[in-house]
Amino acid sequence: MAKGDYLGEFEQMVLLALLRLEDKAYGVTIRREIQGRSDRRVAIGAVYATLERLERKGYVVSSISKPEPIPGGRSKKYFHPTDAGAEALRHSRQMMRRMAEGLALDSELEIS
């Protein structure tokens, strides 16, 4: 895997959210998933910008749903990770783990 394929932190979070949400991943659920688990404010515009970046890299594909069968029902844009996306995520996480290997980082953090 090339150097440029390293995923940023927020990109990893978005991909992880997609994996968690499976086929229910669209703007609202993705934003809420990340906000709920990371406990930080997430802007919808940032989520969409990241998803599009991932889509351009081939890590994510999007599909547009049919309008909901209710008056005023709307189409949603759903996102799915690709195999390449899952692989890039695994690669990035391994790299972080290797960097942290042997350091008493985790336990120190826990103590403090």
Add this chain to the structure above:
Amino acid sequence: MKDVTPPRLARALLSLVVPKHDRIFVLEDLDEEFAVLAAEGRSDRYLRRWYWGQVRSSMLPSLKRPRVPPLRRRTWSNIMHSVIHDVRYAFRTLFRQPAYALTVIGMLTLGIAGNTAIFSVFNGLFLRPLPFPEPGQLVNFDETAPRWDLEYVGMAYPDFDAWREHNESFQNMAVIDGTAFAVTLQGEAQRVTGAEVTHDLAAVLGIRPVLGRNISPEEDRPGGERVVMLGHGFWQREFGGEPDVLGNTLNLDGRPYTIIGVLPPEAVFIKDADLWVPLATDVTENPESWYMEGIGRLKPGVTIDAALEDLTRIHKNMIEDRPVNEITSPVVMPILDRFLGEYRLGTTAMLGAVGMVLLIACANIAGLTLARSIARSREMGIRLAMGAQRRRIAQQLMTESLVLAVAGALPGLALGYAATTAMMALMPDLLPSWITFDMDHRVVLFTLLLTMGAALVFALVPALHASNSNVRGVLQASSGRSTETALKRRSLSALVVGEIALALVLLIVTGLSVLDVRELLKVDPGFTAENVLTYRLRLPSERYGDDEQHIAFFAEHLEEIRSLPGVEAAGA
């Protein structure tokens, strides 16, 4: 309920910065969350602050985004989705215009049925290999005598004997004489086709008896033991496939023959023979009779020309002892050419004709489809205006055609098969019985390719047109004529012209072949064939040994026939 709409200014601001292709989703996602929070009973102030917060932190990331949407990746799942979508859409539009769909399917069914039927025949005759090992090595040999005005005179035994003895080209050579026997089975006489064969015929064909043994060289001599090999079908039919037939005797023309073996099913290839008996002749018997057919197996790598040269050398060396060989000379040809050569031209011509019929059907369908696409140009224009890719529209139209083609091909295949069966039933004696016309992978593959080809042919023009539509032109022209529809009308005219040209060619060809057949029918045989019946009788040589007895039998027989009411004259 209070005012639950998001702050208008914030929403407008957001819609300004988010790229167009995602705008609706971002705005509506935010609306949805806003509505949820409102439903939870949050205060107006909270809701407004929350919304403004979202917009504020979305500004920078949204502004940094490229303004063009990412290319849709051609992933498998994407392609499958679009294909499934297209197929569904195709079914919907076709159901909406059942007259068009049924006309197209009907035309295709007929076109494909014709092609499948004729191709099945062609396949059965020429493409399916003979059921013998290394069928390419098998050749037919014979003698020709242009001076006697005969293309094939048949093999004379002395020539065969010399060829077999001295040739360097063949692994094995055999001759056959087709015949028929009066066979007495369970007290009832039957006429059974048979063949007198030299002992090496099984070796030439490379077949083994399924039961018992082959004819031995000793049995294949004048005065040799009378033995018979049963054809597989005959054995099944008359003996129920019982293995204990070996050693039994079978009465042929009143003489007892010992059953020594049962032939494999593929041996019917020879003269449709149900029985094989040894030819049991030698060079001294009938040296001036040409009546047999030769089958040989070439040595690996020996060409037909080389074999012919080899046999001609032997044949002409015999002239001193056998002057008639001045007149006759050997011929060698692939075995199928000899047995089926006369069908090749006919079936190939038929294949060409049905191909042309399908082409005409395709041109017809293309015309219909184009006319329909003129009617649909508004739909296409709107889709293009809404950002549909031209490639997608062309793909959609191709899918529609393919759906139609498959819908026509399936009944076409069935109808073609039925037609083949019916055709064969009409002319049972015309073709050797070992030829079968079952559907095999070649026929199915042929039909499949034909279907694809047909779909491509009749969809190409409309698809090209649709994808080349100019949006404004189409939308403006919805009411009447414009250059756009004029162009389509021109293609339509071109199609019609092409179609008429094809039909004309077909008509001329058909007319010519009808003339040919008429000429054939008009050939005067030199006698009045109306109300004349012919038949054959074979007298068992056991009871009617010499010519006196033969003549006496027929004299009596003719008297009886002449005395029948309705018979004017009879002769033998």
